[in-house]
Every structure is written in C-alpha cells, then in structure tokens.
Amino acid sequence: MKESREFKHPPNENNLNECKSIWDQIWIRELKDKSPLFYGFYDEAALLIEENFDVSDKTLVLEPGCGSGRLSLVLAQKGANVVLLDVSEQALNLAKELFSSTNTYEKANLVLGDIRYLPFRDGCFDVTFNEGVIEHFIGDERQIVVNEMARVTKRGGKISVLVPNAWNFPYAIYKKLYEKRHGTWSWGLEVPYTPKELKQRFFKAGIKVLRTGGCRLIPIPYHLQCFPARLVRSLASPVKKVLGRKWLRMNTGYTVLHRNLAQYLFCVGVRG
Numbered sequence: 390m391k392e393s394r395e396f397k398h399p400p401n402e403n404n405l406n407e408c409k410s411i412w413d414q415i416w417i418r419e420l421k422d423k424s425p426l427f428y429g430f431y432d433e434a435a436l437l438i439e440e441n442f443d444v445s446d447k448t449l450v451l452e453p454g455c456g457s458g459r460l461s462l463v464l465a466q467k468g469a470n471v472v473l474l475d476v477s478e479q480a481l482n483l484a485k486e487l488f489s490s491t492n493t494y495e496k497a498n499l500v501l502g503d504i505r506y507l508p509f510r511d512g513c514f515d516v517t518f519n520e521g522v523i524e525h526f527i528g529d530e531r532q533i534v535v536n537e538m539a540r541v542t543k544r545g546g547k548i549s550v551l552v553p554n555a556w557n558f559p560y561a562i563y564k565k566l567y568e569k570r571h572g573t574w575s576w577g578l579e580v581p582y583t584p585k586e587l588k589q590r591f592f593k594a595g596i597k598v599l600r601t602g603g604c605r606l607i608p609i610p611y612h613l614q615c616f617p618a619r620l621v622r623s624l625a626s627p628v629k630k631v632l633g634r635k636w637l638r639m640n641t642g643y644t645v646l647h648r649n650l651a652q653y654l655f656c657v658g659v660r661g
C-alpha cells in the first residue's frame with residue numbers, strides 16, 4: 390500500500406476545513422465503535438458495485454470520497470487495484486485498517502485530497518465511482534465534482550455515483566425533523582439529487598448514461614436509535630436473511646416508480 394498524505398491543493402477554504410472536521414469525527418467514531426462493514430447501508434451498494442464493474446488485476450479504480458473504503462474493497466477482492474482518496478485523514482485510517490485486516494493491503498493506494506481538484510492526470514482510471522459524496526456540494530461545485538470524475542477516467546471507462554433521492558419523502562421528512570431537533574444535519578451540507586439532475590450532470594460532463602435506478606425500495610432508518618426504528622430494523626433483518634440476494638435485487642430495482650422514489654439513486658455511465 391502506498392500513501393500520500395499531503396494535499397496537492399491545501400485545504401485553505403473554510404468549508405473544506407469544516408467538512409474535514411465533521412467527517413474526521415464521524416470516522417473516529419466508526420473506527421472505535423464497530424466494523425465499517427456494518428454501518429449504514431452496505432449490501433445494496435456493494436451489489437451494485439459488483440454488478441456494474443467487471444474488473445481484473447489490470448483494472449485501476451478510483452474512489453474519490455472513499456470514506457471507509459469498504460466499497461472499493463469489493464473490487465480489490467476481485468483483483469482490481471484501487472486508489473482511495475478522501476479529504477478526511479480518519480477515513481484513510483479506517484480504510485487502511487479494513488484493507489490490512491482483509492489481506493488486500495497491497496491492492497490499495499491511499500491519497501489525502503479534494504475531489505474538486507483530483508491530483509491525477511486525465512484519463513488514467515478504468516473505473517471511477519463513489520457513494521454518498523457528490524450530494525455534499527452546492528452550486529457550480531455540483532458539476533465540477535462530476536467533471537473531475539469524468540476527466541480522470543479513460544475514454545470508454547465507467548463512472549458511477551450513488552446519492553440520496555430528493556423525491557424520497559421519508560428521507561426528506563426525517564432530515565427536516567432531525568435538523569429541527571439537533572439544529573444541524575450531522576453529516577454536513579447535504580443536498581439530494583432528483584433523477585433528472587443526476588442524468589443532466591452526467592450528460593454535461595460528457596458521460597453517456599448506461600443505467601439509472603433506485604436503491605432501497607423500503608427506507609430503513611439506520612441512523613435512528615429510537616424504538617420504532619429498531620423495530621423496523623429487526624423486522625427487516627430476518628426477511629433479508631431468508632431472501633438473501635433476492636432481497637438485494639428487490640432493493641436495487643429498476644421499475645419506474647422505484648427509480649424515482651427510492652431512498653437512493655444511482656447512475657452508471659461510460660466516458661465518451
């Protein structure tokens with residue numbers, strides 16, 4: 390594993406420093422509390438990654454905003470070489486631990502950096518993807534991050550993102566209530582996407598959309614530690630066990646209704 394822990398573009402902007410400190414705290418908690426494979430939703434996202442990218446030991450993958458690195462791990466375990474970039478040092482520490490504990494250490498390179506100024510030359514990756522990252526930007530930066538992901542990907546290479554869906558009512562209501570109660574959203578600035586905006590951003594970045602879809606048909610409140618949320622989680626868990634991969638497929642469905650109303654949206658494209 391190679392590590393580059395020096396910013397090519399120093400994070401001198403206030404919002405970047407704030408974002409770093411929010412995510413450092415989140416990842417310190419994750420590192421202490423439990424395995425990164427168990428927080429939030431992982432299974433459906435991992436299935437999508439597996440299905441969308443056919444990789445070998447010749448494939449070079451970039452995950453900008455890698456967080457724990459648990460999704461890149463899915464591809465590294467299939468032989469791919471992965472570059473994990475994040476603005477949070479603690480995220481990289483978590484990823485380092487995860488890759489070390491799964492004997493995939495030599496497959497990963499860790500880079501401290503900013504997704505808006507990726508420190509890589511044009512067209513060097515076969516696959517560029519992330520989950521839960523590009524919704525943390527507003528204004529022009531929403532396009533800049535997708536453009537950067539496209540720039541560093543080879544022509545014919547694949548790009549995918551997974552983001553919260555602006556049309557998912559349970560998410561919108563939960564976020565409003567949470568902000569009212571806590572005075573803030575603990576994951577920083579977060580503006581979900583509509584299916585239309587997501588496709589347009591890909592199009593403007595020169596990425597041809599191959600597939601879009603919804604992920605998580607039935608919203609499961611992972612963050613909440615209250616009684617009804619625990620009940621929903623414990624009811625869902627045996628269903629998941631019995632249905633196995635069928636449950637995952639159901640939850641990453643492609644019906645029009647599901648695509649537009651699911652908790653998360655995904656978009657997969659090819660760099661033109």
Ligand SMILES: C[S@@+](CC[C@H](N)C(=O)[O-])C[C@H]1O[C@@H](n2cnc3c(N)ncnc32)[C@H](O)[C@@H]1O
Pocket residue numbers: 408409412413453454455456457458459460474475476477480502503504505519520521522525
């Ligand atoms: C929701 S987390 C990603 C979780 C990841 N998919 C996983 O499964 O662990 C979002 C990540 O984006 C990173 N991030 C936010 N702004 C960034 C920026 N400007 N450049 C690079 N990474 C950034 C955060 O530090 C955080 O680790």
